[in-house]
Amino acid sequence: xxxxxxxEEEIQLWYKWKSSFHSIFGRVIxxxxxxxxLSEGDYGVLDRLDLLGDGSLRQQxxxxxxxxxxxxxxxxxxxxxxxxxxxxxxLEADRGVQVIITPIGKSALDDARPIVSxxxxxxxxxxxxxxxxxxxxxLAERTKKGATASCNAPTP
Numbered sequence: 001x002x003x004x005x006x007x008e009e010e011i012q013l014w015y016k017w018k019s020s021f022h023s024i025f026g027r028v029i030x031x032x033x034x035x036x037x038l039s040e041g042d043y044g045v046l047d048r049l050d051l052l053g054d055g056s057l058r059q060q061x062x063x064x065x066x067x068x069x070x071x072x073x074x075x076x077x078x079x080x081x082x083x084x085x086x087x088x089x090x091l092e093a094d095r096g097v098q099v100i101i102t103p104i105g106k107s108a109l110d111d112a113r114p115i116v117s118x119x120x121x122x123x124x125x126x127x128x129x130x131x132x133x134x135x136x137x138x139l140a141e142r143t144k145k146g147a148t149a150s151c152n153a154p155t156p
Contacts, residue, residue, distance in 0.1 A: 028119040036112045041066075041076050042085065043116070046109040049086070049101040059088065059097040080105070 006014070029040045038046070048065050049057055057065070063073040077099060080086045085105035089098045101109070128136070 024123045027123045028116060031119040032112055032116050035115045036108060038108055038112050042080060043109070043112055045073075045076065045080060045099075046085065046101055046105050046112075049099060050106065050109055055106070056098050056100040058091070059099050062099050 032038060032043060033040075044066055045062065048062060049055060052065055053061070059073065059077070060070070063070050066073065068076075077086060077088060081088065083104075084102055085108060087100050087102055089100060090096075091098055125133075
């Protein structure tokens with residue numbers, strides 16, 4: 001048997017995992033968007049600016065934290081600037097750009113956080129037992145370590 005090929009049970013497990021994640025994530029984003037007008041990307045930008053940068057980050061750092069390319073982030077920030085959620089400021093020391101959350105953006109983020117928290121609780125956490133939480137935590141840690149190890153492995 002070819003170890004690289006998935007059997008039917010493994011394929012079904014993968015699709016169930018993916019479908020479950022996408023379904024939960026989609027419901028959380030839908031509730032947030034309906035109540036706040038923020039998109040998933042808006043929330044991601046605002047949340048990272050607040051948590052990782054205490055209100056501001058270099059644009060390159062923000063792109064890396066979101067796993068977005070520079071072009072995608074730049075276009076998204078342009079739309080967010082038009083709505084006054086963020087502002088960009090060129091850095092004097094180098095060619096970098098600082099992205100700064102505005103008071104309007106901070107207010108939108110503060111309004112969105114409890115909605116996101118309630119949606120995560122309703123669509124995910126309330127469905128879990130203590131044993132589920134322990135298992136998911138272990139699985140997430142193990143798969144993250146495995147992904148990090150395989151990304152850092154030397155190429156033959």
